[in-house]
Amino acid sequence: MNQDTSPQALREAIRRGDFTGNTSGYSAGFVQCNLTILPADWASDFLRFCQANPKPCPLVGMSTSPGDTALPPLGSIDIRTDVPSYRVFRDGEFTEEVNDITALWRDDLVVFALGCSFSFEEALLADGLDVRNVSEGVNVPMYRTNIECTPAGPFKGNMVVSMRPFKAADAIRAVQICTRFPSVHGAPIHLGDPGLIGIEDINQPDYGDPVTLADDELPVFWACGVTPQVALEAAKPPFAITHSPGHMLVTDLRNSQLAVL
Amino acid sequence: MNQDTSPQALREAIRRGDFTGNTSGYSAGFVQCNLTILPADWASDFLRFCQANPKPCPLVGMSTSPGDTALPPLGSIDIRTDVPSYRVFRDGEFTEEVNDITALWRDDLVVFALGCSFSFEEALLADGLDVRNVSEGVNVPMYRTNIECTPAGPFKGNMVVSMRPFKAADAIRAVQICTRFPSVHGAPIHLGDPGLIGIEDINQPDYGDPVTLADDELPVFWACGVTPQVALEAAKPPFAITHSPGHMLVTDLRNSQLAVL
Structure with missing residues (x-):
């Protein structure tokens, strides 16, 4: 695993549990995303928050319907396993850090992938x-x-x-x-x-x-x-999941594809 | 004469001697240029100076051969009469301000039109x-x-x-x-x-x-x-003509046409 590892190979290693670290410097040239996962009844307010505040919350992708674990435009992704480390929040409080959210997955969860520096x-x-x-x-x-x-x-x-x-x-x-x-x-x-x-x-x-x-x-x-994490702490949804700082969702999208010019 | 006057009408008024003032605010939307006129044996060094220093000396147009008084891509221009006020320099020293350079024109003069703020x-x-x-x-x-x-x-x-x-x-x-x-x-x-x-x-x-x-x-x-005026004073060419400050060459080129994007 290094800067030349493809996003697909990196996500496979993460999925297998072989890579749980910070993703900075890996799969150079590819877009890495901040992750926010919320129950459907909180998702539309969060989507509006992102749209109203595009500079801190630039939406790169989101799941098409509640419960979906895929993010097709960003690659062959299973969001339950493909991020090296997740943080779980209950009522706005950080409760645990995990490497896999399969056991926590629910049919009403909506996934947001936000751009990263x-x-x-x-x-x-x-x-x-x-x-x-x-x-x-x-x-x-x-x-x-x-x-x-x-x-x-x-x-x-x-x-x-x-x-x-x-x-x-x-x-x-x-x-x-x-x-x-x-x-x-x-x-x-x-x-x-x-x-x-x-x-x-x-x-x-x-x-x-x-x-x-x-x-x-x-x-x-x-x-x-x-x-968005600060907004999440303010909103105190009963359940939410984010990536752990620096442990990003690595996508198949190239950074150059995000350039508007 | 005002912001709505076309560049052609403004230049005609200047040509007739009916307008000799500052061009700021006239013919809104159209490119106004700084002017430098030099003898041919000084022109290629000045052109190199512009090309090496494009931010202070952005070349918008130049005459196609020595003695030419037209600048076709910038409009139907007679450079001897179409600028409201000119400054004449001899050996790098400012000697006179005139509203028409027809009497001073020479067959070896080369015209440079530079972008303006x-x-x-x-x-x-x-x-x-x-x-x-x-x-x-x-x-x-x-x-x-x-x-x-x-x-x-x-x-x-x-x-x-x-x-x-x-x-x-x-x-x-x-x-x-x-x-x-x-x-x-x-x-x-x-x-x-x-x-x-x-x-x-x-x-x-x-x-x-x-x-x-x-x-x-x-x-x-x-x-x-x-x-470029400072560079002109340093170079001390035997003869040179510029516009008077604020009395620019008003062209038919729209400002929006200069946008690269």
């Missing part, structure tokens, strides 16, 4: 930019902001952002590159002064790890896929 | 952005930077930039909008700390007027069409 980071790296969390080998720093998402039913909350530092010219280039990928968070939503979006201390991320920010660099902020 | 400002305004120099009714502030242009023969010098302040989200939008218009300076070349590109005091522009920069705004910098 790995796709645009690959495009930034391919352009020669230094993606700090990658070059420093840590998780990207993420922050709660004061930017309110548009609520939908019980789903609501402030946007969570990820941050990558760049010199100004590279920040401008990053805007250009990421604009091509609206379904994986798209262009940054802020750059410069963190205080303007409610971040008090850039060195104290709410999730992930701090990274070096040089004097001649700007912090550049992207809407982050942790946002 | 009016085109992208129109696109920014159309998107609802506040272009500060427009809303404050002043000339855009311009600054000499420490960014060296790639020299070509005697043409050389540091890039001049124009500055427009925006909140971060609008700055990101401005990058997206201007990226579509590479032939009118394209995306900004810098944003944030002016000191990083050698600007000591943002309130003391080297050309144009200062504009208000709020605490929650970033200064955003574009490569500027004054740069």
